[in-house]
Amino acid sequence: xxxxxxxxxxxxxxxxxxxxxxxxxxxxxxxxxxxxxxxxxxxxxxxxxxxxxxxxxxxxxxxxxxxxxxxxxxxxxxxxxxxxxxxxxxxxxxxxxxxxxxxxxxxxxxxxx
Amino acid sequence: xxxxxxxxxxxxxxxxxxxxxxxxxxxxxxxxxxxxxxxxxxxxxxxxxxxxxxxxxxxxxxxxxxxxxxxxxxxxxxxxxxxxxxxxxxxxxxxxxxxxxxxxxxxxxxxxxx
Numbered sequence: 001x002x003x004x005x006x007x008x009x010x011x012x013x014x015x016x017x018x019x020x021x022x023x024x025x026x027x028x029x030x031x032x033x034x035x036x037x038x039x040x041x042x043x044x045x046x047x048x049x050x051x052x053x054x055x056x057x058x059x060x061x062x063x064x065x066x067x068x069x070x071x072x073x074x075x076x077x078x079x080x081x082x083x084x085x086x087x088x089x090x091x092x093x094x095x096x097x098x099x100x101x102x103x104x105x106x107x108x109x110x111x112x113x
Numbered sequence: 114x115x116x117x118x119x120x121x122x123x124x125x126x127x128x129x130x131x132x133x134x135x136x137x138x139x140x141x142x143x144x145x146x147x148x149x150x151x152x153x154x155x156x157x158x159x160x161x162x163x164x165x166x167x168x169x170x171x172x173x174x175x176x177x178x179x180x181x182x183x184x185x186x187x188x189x190x191x192x193x194x195x196x197x198x199x200x201x202x203x204x205x206x207x208x209x210x211x212x213x214x215x216x217x218x219x220x221x222x223x224x225x226x227x
Contacts, residue, residue, distance in 0.1 A: 032214065043115065043203050043218030044156070089156070093214060100169065101214060103156040 012110045019080045021107045023073040023090035032093040034101070035064060035075045039086045047075070047088075077109075085111045116140040119204050119219035126194065127227055134189040134222045136204030144209045145187040146216065147179060150201040162187060163209060194226045 013019045025033075031052040036044035050057045050064045050073075057064050063076040073090050087106040094102060117138045126132050138145060147159040161169035162181040176198075178190040187204055201223050205216040 034214070041220065043117070043205070043220050044216075045115065045218065046215045049215065091156075100158055100161070101216070105153070105155055 009105070010108045010110070012112060013080050015080060015082060015111055015113050017080055019075075019077040019084070019109060019111075021075045021077075021088050021090075021109065023075075023104055025071050025073065025090075025092050027092065027094055027102075028068070028071060030092040030094050030102075033064070033066060033073050034091045034093075035062075035073075036089045036091065037084075037086045038089065038106070044089060080109075080111050082111045082113060085109055115217045115219065117204060117206055117217050117219035119202075119222050121222060122220065123223045123225075125225045125227060126191070128194060128196075130194075131190070131192040133191065134202055134204075134224075136187040136189075136219055138185055138187075138204075138206035138217070140206055140208075140217060142206035142208045142217070143184060144207050145181060145184070146205040146207075147177075147187065147189050148203040148205065148218075150203055150221070156203070160189075191224075194224075196226050199224055199226045 034049040035047040037047050038044040048059045048062055048064050050066050055066050061078045065074045075088060077084055087108050089104055089106045091101045091103045120135045124132060143164050145162045149157045149159055158171050159173045160179040165181050165184055176193050180188040201221040203221045204219045207214055207216040
């Protein structure tokens with residue numbers, strides 16, 4: 001079936017280092033992907049999205065990479081800060097009639113000072 | 114602030130109670146959503162409203178009853194819930210246009226069913 005999974009449930013990094021959060025998806029027909037960040041006590045917050053006709057998109061300190069060949073998505077955070085500590089979710093939007101977002105389990109990112 | 118507010122933030126209710134969750138969006142969006150977030154599970158989409166019309170009901174038990182009186186307000190009416198319904202209930206809104214689906218979430222209501 002359709003699923004979005006994450007390679008690592010938790011990630012611990014030192015402040016100032018770069019973080020890479022990975023996501024695998026199984027529906028090769030998915031054509032839209034989103035990363036969300038959820039801090040403690042808050043709802044998920046949009047970070048960045050990417051369409052399947054792109055393989056890279058950059059935002060402020062974040063970069064999303066899409067490898068359709070291996071159905072892999074990653075979120076790179078440059079110069080990780082304590083405020084980046086949160087749970088990060090990837091989500092995919094399937095093609096065809098079923099256009100709802102399918103969410104992954106999430107990766108918890110802990111930034112050590 | 115995301116422009117989406119939810120009340121109450123916390124709710125404890127017995128299995129025989131009736132309560133309602135409220136969501137309001139101040140973003141002028143045309144779609145609103147209810148999600149259930151449980152520990153160690155992916156976010157579960159419950160209901161979708163597009164221009165006040167319900168377009169999605171993900172096999173949600175009838176003890177959850179949504180209401181969307183206008184495009185800015187969304188309610189989730191709860192009655193005779195079960196302990197397994199304890200979770201964080203998130204409301205979101207978005208402006209549906211093509212493929213883009215940037216959803217703005219409220220802070221959620223932490224529901225505990227005793």
